[in-house]
Amino acid sequence: RVLDWLAARGVLTAAEHELARRQIATLHLPDKGRRPEQALHAVLRLESLLSGQGREKREKLPLLVHTTLDLEMQREASWLTWTSLRAWESRGAGNAALIVLDLQSREVRAWVGSGDYFAGHQAGAIDYTRVRRSAGSALKPFLWAQALERGAIGPASVLDDLQRGPGGVTNADDVFLGPLLPRVALANSRNVPAVELLNRLGLDAGYGLFRDLGLTDGAEPARHYGLGLAIGGLPVTLEELTAAYLALAGDGRLTGTRWHAGQTLPEPRRIFSEETARLITLYLSDPQARLPTFPRMGAAEYRFPVAVKTGTSTNFHDAWAVAWSSRYLVGAWVGHPDFRPMNQLSGYLTSAELVQRVLLGLHRDQADGLDDLSFPPPRGWHPARVCALTGHRATDACDRVFLEWFRPGDEPVDDCTVHQRRAIDRRTGLLATQDTPRAEVEVRTFVELPPRYAAWQAAASLPRPPDAVSAFQPGELGPGGTFTRAVLDATRRVRLRITSPDNNVRLLRDPETPADLSTLALTVVVDPPVRQVVWYVDGRPYETVSYPYTARWKLVPGEHTFQVKLPLTEGGSAAVRVVVQ
Structure with missing residues (x-):
């Protein structure tokens, strides 16, 4: 009718009118189509990125933009995110987000902004890959990498996880694992070593690294976050976090991500050395190193090499995983x-499980675990077996050993002397002598850690070698009695240093805690070990204690001083002042 109307008014000639009628009769209108619902957040994110490129760059784009998304992978990732979220809803999970990146091309393969875009009760229209939340422990690998880069630690260094750190920082499970190799401390995601490591590196250095990684714009000074930077004080987005992890997965180079065909990426920036990035990858892909915090054959373990790091913010507000x-x-x-x-x-119970389901689907051809997909070690470095407690060269007496990689010339040369095998008189449990009958001699393994580990070693039930030799004579040992000769070295000067409480600390009593349970831990380093020390409170003897020299003191309001002395001597440790309110 429109053509007839135009022809009647002379707008179209007869020939034009006839040509238009024939063309319309053969015109095929394509289906309008509909964007996949599972990719709505991805499409909106791409639109946002393109609109932010500037007019000149946008005009050079083709009319049809081919994204790097794999629609089949996108549908699978969306389905896994939705089904996983349903399983966690009863425990307070309100939404989830997921990103899949191709490591070779740096292309975005899947981008799931929420469990269901149209779920109003879950605010599903929000793209949670772009929402800033507390990162929990997800930033720790970057601090470990920076410490390795600067020589603050090495593969055989020992990080202490003994007691609460600055500001009362403790581990998520409130358990302390003692002396740890960097591999073990990171794989177990220990908070106390992380805070100490950041303190050693410096707040500004750690914060500067996060800025270089694109995790913050640096609007706030480092002191705004404090040492909490190490354990989740800095809010990040999942988009920023996965982009930053490309530096570790990409041999230390930060490259950016590709969203569409023809997109050029900026020149890679070197953030870490290749050796450092590979060490961190080896640490995070070692299931044995995750013990005892994370069990074997769980959400962080695969039949092919995968590096995994989880994070959980305070009070379980956020759960993260990157693998x-x-x-x-x-x-x-x-x-x-x-x-x-x-x-x-x-993060281990939720996000790590979701990530595992996705990766297992992407590696279906390696599900049997028979392919060699191991992560490469640093080029030109050499492996060495080291003791997990000391970082020294492992001996047959060491019960937990790791294979660490070292730059040529940096391998440990000293054998571990902490694990000791001693001949014991089985009748007394003391050191055997030449007079001990051979049938009564038994070789046992003991642990002799430096004095600062005394309280932890006792709590961990690691046996110390006896400090006396057996003087057992047949018929002379009565019930409950022993004959011994002391072997303590009385020639060395004993040094005493109180490690708890801190000097000038101010304590507030919890009114809801019964008075008998309101106590303060008293710990001291005694070097070399002695049989007994005496705790003094306000100048008066409080308690005589043996190894590991710990005690508890009931809180009493007021100002108090604590000191440790050797029995029957005048000298002692420096006094510590405490105020209880």
């Missing part, structure tokens, strides 16, 4: 839109 194989890097976040705490849902 990478030889092909893909996958990151996930789980939490609640209203910032409500979840019910004991950690």
Whole structure:
């Protein structure tokens, strides 16, 4: 009718009118189509990125933009995110997000902004890959890498996890694992060594690294976050976090991500050395190093090499996981839109499980675990067996040993002397002598750690070698009695240093805690060990204690002083002042 109307008014000639009628009769209108619902957040993110490129760059783009998304992978990732979220909803999980990156091309393969875009009760229209949340422990690998780069630690260094750190910082499980290799401390995600490491590196250095990685714009000074930077004080987005992890998965180079065909990436920036990035990858892909915090055969273990790091913010508000194989890097976040705490849902129990399901699907051809996909060690470095407690060269007496990689010339040369095998008189449990009958001699392994580990060693039930030799004579040992000769070295000057409480600390009593349970831990380093020391409170003897020399003191309001002395001597440790309110 429109053509007839135009022809009647002379707008179209008869020939034009006839040509138009024939063309319309054969015109095929394509289906309008519909964008996949599972990719709405990805499309909106791409639109946002393109609109921010500037008019000149946008005009050079083709009319049809081919994204790097793999629609089949996108659908699978969306489905896994949605089904996983349903399983966690009863425990307070309100939404989840997931990103899959191809490590070879740096292309975005899947981008899941929420469990369901149209789920109003979950605020599903929000793209949670771009929402800033507390990172928990997810930033620790970068601090370990920086410490390795600067020589603050090496593969055989020992990090102490003995007691609460500055400001009362403790581990998520409130357990202390003692002396740890960097591999073990990172794989177990220990908070106390992380805070100490940041303190050693310096706040500004750690914060500067996060800025270089694109995790912050640096608007706030480092002191705004304090040492909490090491354990989740800096809020980040999943998009920023996965992009930063490309530096570790990419041999230390930060490259950016590719969203569409023809997109050029900026020149790679060297953040870490190749050797450092490979060490961190080896640490995070070692299931044995995760013990005892994370069990074997769980959400962080695969049949092919995968490096995994989880993070959980305070009170379980956020749960994170980032993992990478030889092909893909996958990151996930789980939490609640209203910032409500979840019910004991950690990064290991949620996001790591989701990431594992995705990676297992992407590596179906390696599910049997028979292919060699191991991560490469630093080029030109050599392996050495080291003791997990000392970082020294392992001996047959060491019960936990790791294979660490070292730059040529940096391998440990001293054997571990902490693990000791001693001949024991089985009748007394004391050191055997030449007079001990051979049938009564038994060789046992003991642990002799430096004095600062005394309290931890006792709590961990690691046996110390006896400090006396057996003087057993047949018929002379009565019930409950022993004959011994002391072997303590009385010639060395004994040094005493109180490690708890801190000097000038101010304590507030909890009114809801019964008075008998309101106590303060008293710990001291005694070097070399002695049989007994005496704790003094306010100048008066309080308690005589043996190894490991710990005691508890009931809180009493007021100002108090604590000191440790050797029995029957005048000298002692420096006095520590405490105020109880």
